[in-house]
Structures are given as structure tokens and as C-alpha cells.
Amino acid sequence: MDTVLVGLFVALALYAWSRSSKRSALPVPPGPKPVPLLGNIFDLTAKELWLRVTGWSKQYGDIVYIHLLGQGLVFCNTYEVAQDLLEKKGSIYSDKPHLIMAGELCGCQNMVAFTRYGDFARRQRKLMNTAFGISAVKRYRPLLANESVLLLKRILADPQDYMGYIRRYAGGLTLQSVYGYRVETNDDPLLELGTECVDILSNKIASGGGIWPVDTFPFLQHLPTWFPGAGFKRKAAVWRAKMEEFVDKPYEMVLERMRSGATVPCFVTTLLEEARDEKGGAVDARRDFDIRWTANSMYSASMDTTITVVQLFLLAMILHPEVLRKAQAELDAVVGPARLPTFADRPALPYLDAVMSEVLRWGVPVPLGLPHRLMEDDVYRGTHLRAGTLVFANIWNMLRNEAIWAQPDVFRPERFLEPVDEATAKRRDPRPYVFGFGRRRCPGLHLIEESLWIVMATLLATTDILAEKDESGKPVMPHVDFTNSVFRTPAPFKCDIRPRSEQALQLVRLAE
Numbered sequence: 001m002d003t004v005l006v007g008l009f010v011a012l013a014l015y016a017w018s019r020s021s022k023r024s025a026l027p028v029p030p031g032p033k034p035v036p037l038l039g040n041i042f043d044l045t046a047k048e049l050w051l052r053v054t055g056w057s058k059q060y061g062d063i064v065y066i067h068l069l070g071q072g073l074v075f076c077n078t079y080e081v082a083q084d085l086l087e088k089k090g091s092i093y094s095d096k097p098h099l100i101m102a103g104e105l106c107g108c109q110n111m112v113a114f115t116r117y118g119d120f121a122r123r124q125r126k127l128m129n130t131a132f133g134i135s136a137v138k139r140y141r142p143l144l145a146n147e148s149v150l151l152l153k154r155i156l157a158d159p160q161d162y163m164g165y166i167r168r169y170a171g172g173l174t175l176q177s178v179y180g181y182r183v184e185t186n187d188d189p190l191l192e193l194g195t196e197c198v199d200i201l202s203n204k205i206a207s208g209g210g211i212w213p214v215d216t217f218p219f220l221q222h223l224p225t226w227f228p229g230a231g232f233k234r235k236a237a238v239w240r241a242k243m244e245e246f247v248d249k250p251y252e253m254v255l256e257r258m259r260s261g262a263t264v265p266c267f268v269t270t271l272l273e274e275a276r277d278e279k280g281g282a283v284d285a286r287r288d289f290d291i292r293w294t295a296n297s298m299y300s301a302s303m304d305t306t307i308t309v310v311q312l313f314l315l316a317m318i319l320h321p322e323v324l325r326k327a328q329a330e331l332d333a334v335v336g337p338a339r340l341p342t343f344a345d346r347p348a349l350p351y352l353d354a355v356m357s358e359v360l361r362w363g364v365p366v367p368l369g370l371p372h373r374l375m376e377d378d379v380y381r382g383t384h385l386r387a388g389t390l391v392f393a394n395i396w397n398m399l400r401n402e403a404i405w406a407q408p409d410v411f412r413p414e415r416f417l418e419p420v421d422e423a424t425a426k427r428r429d430p431r432p433y434v435f436g437f438g439r440r441r442c443p444g445l446h447l448i449e450e451s452l453w454i455v456m457a458t459l460l461a462t463t464d465i466l467a468e469k470d471e472s473g474k475p476v477m478p479h480v481d482f483t484n485s486v487f488r489t490p491a492p493f494k495c496d497i498r499p500r501s502e503q504a505l506q507l508v509r510l511a512e
């Protein structure tokens with residue numbers, strides 16, 4: 001049976017390869033040499049793929065092409081290439097791949113990051129903009145301030161489990177703003193469900209670019225689950241059940257609360273009430289579907305990204321105590337020791353802003369962005385890009401550009417305070433890079449701008465964030481590993497977060 005399968009597989013690989021090699025007279029962009037049929041399968045790695053792609057960029061240039069069983073992948077290694085393709089030609093570079101494994105078998109096709117470019121994607125974008133657009137996020141300031149104080153209180157009461165509290169902050173914030181649901185413990189069931197599903201999504205379903213053999217050979221989806229080689233179908237069935245629970249459970253909870261008259265104001269309630277007013281009582285199926293999936297996408301997309309960026313901030317502080325001291329000195333001078341910082345203090349805290357920019361630049365939370373699918377054949381710099389090619393922005397490489405940021409591997413917030421002209425300052429700001437490009441650019445960027453700032457300000461004003469010490473009192477710098485395939489999330493590391501002073505501790509205790 002296995003021999004038959006292998007035979008079938010090779011025949012289909014040959015077919016896919018021959019299809020992919022029907023090229024125009026122009027070559028594809030350069031890249032590492034593929035092996036016959038399988039392509040560059042052996043060149044990929046699930047761990048820190050961005051480093052390997054950056055290595056290719058040194059060898060092959062600004063745009064690199066590889067293929068997996070005929071499925072083309074293109075990496076835009078510079079800002080200019082990403083702009084030219086993903087931004088300027090956004091009308092043909094904003095689709096998402098039709099993934100049989102992730103989309104149909106695992107049930108993720110309606111999550112924003114997977115939706116095909118078209119009406120549904122545009123409706124989702126509109127809803128997200130209503131919830132988290134630049135003016136809408138100001139509404140969340142009281143919630144953000146409150147949650148950041150709770151985060152601080154919890155960490156100080158139980159510093160060993162600081163990661164659990166960061167996770168609770170990240171998930172709790174979106175559960176509260178999107179579903180009006182308050183997380184009470186680190187092992188809250190909805191929080192646990194979210195964590196498990198986001199892990200399945202990024203480390204299992206989307207691992208290695210998210211392309212499974214069934215995506216290249218769709219007929220494999222019809223194999224019976226007991227068939228040798230159909231293990232992916234058994235996995236998909238388990239993951240799909242989890243994803244359905246993830247989408248439906250918090251949403252149904254909101255519906256139930258509305259039915260029982262115990263409505264809590266939140267993104268879902270607001271949109272459902274709006275829809276009811278328009279339709280005189282009933283919410284039509286399409287609107288229900290849009291709100292249900294958009295709410296879930298915001299929750300899932302904000303979890304790992306927020307955790308990652310807060311961890312990167314803590315890591316930067318441990319590795320650079322001189323930066324921590326300087327930011328604290330600025331906070332002491334502007335805010336003083338008798339109160340906590342507020343959003344109103346932000347304009348007077350330029351060094352803190354520089355620390356935040358450097359965390360985003362040096363940390364690169366999503367180093368290869370998310371793939372965009374090219375919808376029509378295209379020609380770029382004398383090369384041919386076939387419709388269906390998946391295009392990634394190598395954000396990691398862009399933010400390590402020595403011509404813009406000297407010694408790019410060094411964490412140095414001062415670089416953002418150097419006097420430069422407006423155009424240079426704009427080019428140095430990491431935000432136009434870290435959140436991706438074009439019509440699929442991150443819709444959560446305004447929320448994270450507020451959320452990360454208040455967490456950093458609150459923690460720095462009241463705590464010291466230090467490396468653990470060994471028995472002789474010497475700081476032990478953490479050895480940090482990055483194992484997540486999509487996000488640059490540091491593997492958990494030990495750190496010592498303690499109140500800066502007795503007065504700071506009192507301030508935290510008394511804070512509402």
C-alpha cells in the first residue's frame with residue numbers, strides 16, 4: 001500500500017512540478033537551488049526561518065524565490081521590494097492562499113488572516129477598524145490603564161509566574177474589549193482555550209509556511225482517515241473541533257447574556273445592537289457570521305503578538321540595565337514618585353518612546369509577516385512571478401539594515417533621539433515595517449501602540465526588571481531561544497521583577 005502511495009505521490013509531484021515550470025520567457029527571481037520535484041523542502045526550517053532567508057538575501061539579493069512541490073514562495077528582503085509589490089500593487093498582492101489543510105480541514109478559512117481577498121475580507125476590515133481604528137482605541141485607555149495596574153500588582157505579588165500574568169493581560173484585554181468577559185484567574189477556561197488554539201494555529205497548522213502536502217495535492221483530502229499517510233486528517237479533525245469551540249464559545253456567551261438582559265458593553269454587543277436597530281430586532285445570518293469571525297480573529301491575533309512584544313521589552317531591560325535606569329530617571333523627573341504615569345504624560349517622555357521604538361525594531365515580533373497570495377501573473381525587475389505565488393516580507397532583514405540603523409543588532413534607543421531631518425526620522429521609525437504591508441497590514445497596530453506604552457510606563461515607574469542572580473550575587477544573563485515559527489517569542493526566561501522602593505510598592509498597593 002505504501003509503495004502505491006509513494007508512486008502516486010511522485011507522479012503528482014511530477015505533475016505539479018511540470019505545471020510550475022510552465023514559465024514565461026523570463027526567469028523566476030534567484031534563490032537556493034531546488035531538488036527535482038520536491039523543490040526547496042530541505043532548505044526550510046521551522047526555527048528562525050527569517051535568519052535563513054536573510055542568509056539567502058546576502059547571496060541572491062533583494063528578492064528570493066524558492067518552491068515547495070511547485071508552490072512558489074517569494075521573500076521581499078527590502079522595504080523597497082515590499083513597497084513595490086505588496087503596497088503599490090496591492091490590488092493583486094492582497095489575497096491569501098486557499099489552504100485545504102488550514103482552511104477547510106482545520107476550519108480556519110474565515111479567520112481574518114486566512115480570508116481570501118474580496119467582499120468578506122473588506123467587511124471584516126471595516127469591523128476591525130470600527131473596533132480598533134486610531135480614534136476608537138482611545139476609548140480603551142481606561143481599560144488599558146486598569147489592566148496594566150492589575151498586571152503590575154499580580155507580578156509583584158507572585159513574580160515567579162510573571163509569564164502567566166502577561167498572558168492573562170494579553171488575553172484578558174481582548175476578551176474584555178471584544179466579548180465583555182472578565183478573566184479572573186491565570187487558568188481561566190476561555191484564556192486556556194485561546195492559548196491552546198493560538199499555539200495550534202502558529203506552531204502546528206501554520207508551521208513551515210502552513211503548506212501541507214494536501215494543499216499541493218487536493219485529492220489527498222478524500223483519503224479515508226484510516227488510510228496510511230492520512231494522519232494529517234486525524235490531526236485536522238481534532239484541531240477543527242478546538243477551533244470551532246474557540247470561535248463559538250465566547251460569542252455564544254455574549255448572545256446568552258444579551259438574551260437574559262445582562263448585556264456587558266463590548267465590541268460584539270455594540271455591533272449586534274447596531275445590526276438589530278437596522279433590521280428591527282433580528283440580526284441577519286451574514287452579519288452574525290461577520291461579527292462572530294472578526295471578533296475571534298482579533299482575539300487570536302492579539303494574544304501571541306502582545307505576549308511577544310512585552311517579553312521582548314522585559315528581555316531588553318534585563319540585558320540593558322543602563323537603558324532601564326535612564327527611562328526611570330525620565331519618569332521620575334516628569335511623573336514623580338507620588339503617582340503612576342498616565343497617557344497624558346506621553347508627550348513629555350521622549351526617551352520612553354525611543355525605548356518602545358527600539359523594542360519594536362530590535363525585537364521584530366513577526367519577522368516574516370504573514371503570506372500574501374499573488375492573484376495574477378506579474379513581472380518585476382525582469383523576473384516572472386506566477387499567479388498563486390506566496391509572498392512574504394522579510395521584516396527581520398529590513399530592520400537589520402545598517403544603512404538606516406547603525407549596528408542594528410545592538411539595542412540602543414538613543415538612535416531615535418538623534419537630530420535628523422523629517423524624511424530620515426520617518427525612514428527610521430520601525431512602525432511602517434513591523435506591522436506588515438499593503439491592504440493586509442496589521443489592524444491591531446493602534447491598540448498595541450497604546451497597550452505596550454502603558455505597560456512599559458507602569459512597570460518602569462515602579463519596578464526594577466533585573467536578571468536573576470547566582471549564589472554569589474552575579475547576574476545570570478538569560479540564554480534565550482526562539483522556537484515559535486511565526487512569532488519571535490522568546491522561550492520563557494527567568495527574570496527578577498521587584499518594587500523599586502517601599503514608596504513604589506505603596507503606590508502600587510493603593511492604585512485602583
Ligand code: HEM
Pocket residue numbers: 112113114132297298299301302303305306309365366369370371372434435436437438439440441442443444445447448
Ligand atoms: C506588536 C504587536 C503586533 C505586531 C508586530 C503585529 C504584526 C502583524 C503583521 C506583520 C501582520 C501581517 C500583515 C501583512 O499581512 O502584511 C499582522 C496581521 C494581523 N494582525 Fe497584527 N501585530 C501586532 C498586534 C496585533 C494586535 C494587538 C491585533 C488585534 C487586536 C492584531 C491583529 C492582526 C490581524 C487580525 C491581522 C491579519 C490582517 C489581515 O490578514 O488582513 N495584531 N500583524
